[in-house]
Amino acid sequence: MSNLADPIKEKTGTAATLDLRDSRWLTFSRSLITQNIRASYLIVLDSILLILARYITESLSSTWNPTWSFKENPSIIILLVGINISIFLTNGLYKSGKHRRNYPAIFKSISISSLIILLVAFLYFPQALVARSTFLLFWAFSFFFVSFGRYISNLIIIQCNKANLFLHSVFLIVDPQNASMVIDLIRGCAYYKFCGWDEITALSLENIDNTITRLRAIGVSEVYIHANPLADPMYVYWKLQHAGITLYLLPGELKPVFREVELSYIHSIPCFRLNAPSIEGISFLLKRVLDFLGAAAFLVLLSPIYLFLSIIIS
Incomplete structure (x- = not known):
């Protein structure tokens, strides 16, 4: 195996090594271009589907305040779509691979953005709140349309890959x-x-x-x-x-590694981290029961907050 020479030294009998900071031409990463095109497509698709969810929700509901009405105040859609897209970006839903079809993360992102919108409405527009049913309907439509759009997009990408495209x-x-x-x-x-x-x-x-x-x-x-x-x-x-x-x-x-690994660094040296299971020596069924009980207890603890918000909205 040949060894690479020090990049800052000159090889005897040859010209000096090219300084890598000296760009002779403007170059773009080919994979980065493909990823940016795919991410831009998903952002546009999600924006259209969120607008569609808002439009259908307003069409089915008759209890809209003019401040939050897309038909009477079109600029409000910029706030709604902007918050959703920002949460999607924060959760990495526009990365390549499995991230674009991470439906639990989509559900969590839309739920968080809906709560943020509700908080903004409560703090800045207390007289312009919408009905509880309307709020829940928009949340459900947003999750359904975005998830369905991601599913169809994934099928299209699979067919394009089979046709040796992109x-x-x-x-x-x-x-x-x-x-x-x-x-x-x-x-x-x-x-x-x-x-x-x-x-x-x-x-x-x-x-x-x-x-x-x-x-x-x-x-x-x-x-x-x-x-x-x-x-x-x-x-x-x-x-x-x-x-x-x-x-x-x-x-x-x-x-193959059959556990989820995390990449970490020790003095700039990469290493893989495999977390130990939280519960050892107990059957997997018991672990699932404990997970279910923990989730139920979490919902019970948060139920007063959700009840308070629902009373305010109604």
Whole structure:
């Protein structure tokens, strides 16, 4: 395996290493462009569906105050949609992958935004509150329309992936003895277009510029590297970033982890954290019973607050 030289040193007999801060051309990450387009589409879709939910709610209800009426005060929709979209962004519902179809998070986000809207109405428009049934109807329609829109969008994305549309072009740098296993792993992702692989020597000081030129020529947006150890990974990262290519470093052992892990850092060194179960030595059924009892107790404790808000609204 070839070692990468120090990026700030000169190699004997060759020109000095290019300063990575010296941009010869303006480049954009291909994967970032795709993610931004997808996020923008979801933001526009959610906004339209929230407006539709508001319009249908007003059409079905006859107890609207003019201050909160979309038909009589169209500017109020900016506040309503803005709060919802802001909560969605905070909860990461516009990230790629499973985040866009995280329906429990959508339910929580819409509930939080509805409570915020209710609080704003109580503090700043105490004489313009709406009926309780109208408030609950808008909350239910918002969750249903947004969830249905995300579900249909996910089906459309799956069909586009099957038709080889909007795929992430991926290239693999791997040791030959592990190539077949890692290639099968990459090809198992429906949203990836596998563009080929090369040995780790492609990242040597003599070859890395030619490798990046080849990756740009075939339109690669992401590079997966499986090498243990990889010399000077930050140098490789900066070179790929300079070309607008996203870098992924695969772990040494490709074995699935059947627990949810968290990425943390110890003195800038990444490590994975696997949390121990809260209850040990007890059957899973008993744990579910305790979860249910805890949730029920939580609702009972909050019921006076919800009752107080419902009385104010009505």
